[in-house]
Amino acid sequence: MKRQVCAVIIAIASSMSLYAQEGRLSLGSTKDQKGFWEIRPGLGGAPRPADVPFQPWAKALYDYRQSRTDLYPPLVRCKPSGGPGFFNAPGFEIIEVPEQQRVFILNIAGPHSWRVIYTDGRPHPPNPRPTYLGHSVGRWEGNTLVVDTVGFNEKQWMVGTYPTTERLHLVERISRPDLKTLTYEATIDDPGAYTGPWSLKWTINATSKSQWIPDGEIFEYICQGDN
Amino acid sequence: MMRWTLTFLLVLGSAALSAQRSATYDSERQVRLEGAVTRVEWVNPTAFLFIDVRDSSGVVTGWAVEVGNPIDLERNKWTRQSLRIGDVITVDGAPARGPNRQALARSIVHKATGKRLFDVPAARSTGSGRAAPAPRWPDGQIRLGPAPGQKGYWAATGAKALVDSTATNIRMNDEGLLANLADADRVAPMLPWAKALYLLRQRTLLKDDPIARCMPPGGPRQFQMPNGVQFIEQRDTGRVLVLMGGGNRNWRVINTDGRPQGQAAEVVLTYYGTSVGRWEKDALVVDSIGYNERFWFASGGLPHTEALHLTERFSRPDLNTLKYDVTVDDPRTYTRPWTGGWTLQWVPGEDIEEYFCEEGKTP
């Protein structure tokens, strides 16, 4: 009898875990919970340079960028940036379109553009043309969207002043444990610039400067208009 | 001698050059260049090759050769590895106006093999000849996107000039440049100041088009750009998003949640306007106000002011066709409201490629 009860409990638990998965919060706005993620500077989350496994040329470039207070990242001149650089102030929206097996991320500033993450199981193309945003494929691991991207160009400063190359293989993990919380972790695996992978993480929650803005709406800001 | 890095320009086979290209290159003349490749710049929106051309007296000059959009090149199996540094090629093309050693390639032949590296790239496939019905949502409403499990997007591959529908047979190139300036009166019912400005823009070959400075293609212009658009219909939350492949890969929001249109005196003036939309039978009707004046809202240099009020209609008579009609109501620019339109073609099975504007280069 006990074994049967156990079997039933296990069966129910398994099916419930499916429901728990389906029942996870959307990463973005829904009919009942509209809003967007407002970003304020100081999201932080990068490791200290001492903890980053630079190759010597990359360290030299990093130091150079840090030393020049008059050297601005391309973002300030309205150039795009992929990966972590896409999540910039004043904010963004994440839009899941399961029917099309895609997740879109829209940013307000930067070039006011959109990332697409393909969740249809497709592989990366064998020789991707290097682009700002790269080629992103994604899958769900429980409540976390795991995004795998290759094919970045070298015209951008994606991770602040840390250099990246075309060999970058970026893995981002995004999850929303509750309505006001978004966790983000990016693993930089770039054998062109680093001797090993390293990560940055940030969290938006009820007490951080960056916030989920209930009923807030993304708006238009066009960088070229002011620069 | 200043060494130029040349990028490859691929002429897309169209007899009419783009406006920016018309201003840069002289299509009436032809130049033939032969030289060794010194550099390849494979960037959106145009790729460039650089070659060293040696003349009969042995003097070497660097030339920049524009070859076109890498996305189209790759469709035709041309990749950034197709040519190696040192390969000698023969280029036939249109030379740049003025003193610059630059040309827009019409054909490129690899000298050693005689292989023609490209001609006119094949036109994009726009789906089967049969007109399959448009996909619909379970409740019967037309889908502006792909059917579930499918992919695709909308491309403006056909005629796409914005011209008053009462006018017929106005000859105009892809960028809206009139073949005959006397037709200006028939393009749209312009007030005198607007017509004067329009003619100025036409006469100067649209060289001041803000698109060249990477300003956004607001209004109907976004549906005239290369690289396509797609619609994301968020029926639950009451929005339709337009995601653009052109311009600077921008997005625009159309609110379909039934909210009233904004007040003209209160809305923030933007490039893409403030839009509310609703379905009227099989057409999405979108009302937009609140445009700033820092962009050109249509190809060809048609003017507008902050008073611009657009009514766009999107319908999909079959799988492959998006019918786009727009009524232009700007009493400070035009003597009356007027309507124009064109169709976009479905590109099945493909995704919009990444394009970001690089200043000074044409989309």
Added chain:
Amino acid sequence: MTRLARVAAALVIGLAGFGTSVLAHHSFDAEFDSNKPVTITGVVTKLDWVNPHAYVYLDSKTASGEVKRFKVEMGPPYALVRGGWKRDTLKIGDTVTVEGAAAAKDGSDYAGSMPTTQMRLASGQKLTMR
């Protein structure tokens, strides 16, 4: 390079760039001192009716006759509209008084509107600026 862009750049270099934007979207308290309310009377030279903050520019004459160009950050347009603002409420050349804005911490001719900040228009009408 605009001042905002320089601020953005400084943030990039200091904070490894995360959350930076060309808007230099700031924390109010980092930029303004709520304990230092200022009153500015001046002539309107510009109103930027934009998201996420509107801005008004005033030419204000000091006692010595020097003209200072003040910039005052306001709330977002959708909030201002609720308080009775329109995009054309101010005309270039209007003389207005901003009461109780927070002075910029760096001493520049810049102030931020708090919920209590008000503008007295040329007509005598008062509107909140946030």
